Amino acid sequence: MEQEQQTICPWCMTEIVWDEEIGPEKHCPHCDNELSGYRTLQIGLDQDDQAEDEDEEDTSDEPEWDAGDEDESYGGNGSAWKDTDQGFRHTNRAWMAVEETLRRVVDEQEEAPECPSCREYMIEAGKQKLNVEPTVHGAVGRPLVQSPIETTLYVCPSCFNTSSILSDKDRERMLKALSPQD
Incomplete structure (x- = not known):
């Protein structure tokens, strides 16, 4: 007899039952959130003194960021970043003009x-x-x-x-x- 194991989704609190043949689910079948992507943040008030000590150790004579330290995968000048479509949604001016014309046509119609x-x-x-x-x-x-x-x-x-x-x-x-x- 197959032994079933269960997990509770931390996002929607739904019980997820899976068997050993298939293995654990990577995404919740109910809310579609990643089951392993749930992160918790531990905040300790008594640990403030330790955190300040660690910050003092990290300081050095070097600046934290230097313009020459650009990520080489983007060519150092950001030109490759512009080509990867990361961060910006490109608009097509011709399509924007078509949408504006369609809006005017619809506005002029009786129905x-x-x-x-x-x-x-x-x-x-x-x-x-x-x-x-x-x-x-x-x-x-x-x-x-x-x-x-x-x-x-x-x-x-x-x-x-x-x-x-x-x-x-x-x-x-x-x-x-x-x-x-x-």
């Missing part, structure tokens, strides 16, 4: 539906006329739309999903068809 896939605002691409064979519903006794119908086509600038919405005129016709006749 700006959200994309059902990614929730970005969609931009109006144009109008479509469709010839459809209307369905006669038994509950109403007549078709809800009259052919041809007009729809407005919207395109998502992020995921390029398309969506169409019935025109105002055809919406009104559909609502009249749904309302009871006097």
Whole structure:
């Protein structure tokens, strides 16, 4: 019989059970934090005197930092650091201009539906006329739309999903068809 061992995640306090075949978990399956990365800090008030003594021993005649001591892996002048994308998020000016143009286009539209896939605002691409064979519903006794119908086509600038919405005129016709006749 396999002997199971358990660990408690120090981050979310969840009990993690693992068996010897698989071995210990490296990350908590509940909060996804690293189990071995939990660090504690010991603060001792009575140890202040010892810490001051250690600080005095570390002082020397050399300066702590010298411009000539730059990390050689970065070429000493920081040029390699600029090439590694560490610390800065690069922006593409062309993409920023596209986003600004899209924002202005969406602001000028009468309607700006959200994309059902990614929730970005969609931009109006144009109008479509469709010839459809209307369905006669038994509950109403007549078709809800009259052919041809007009729809407005919207395109998502992020995921390029398309969506169409019935025109105002055809919406009104559909609502009249749904309302009871006097």
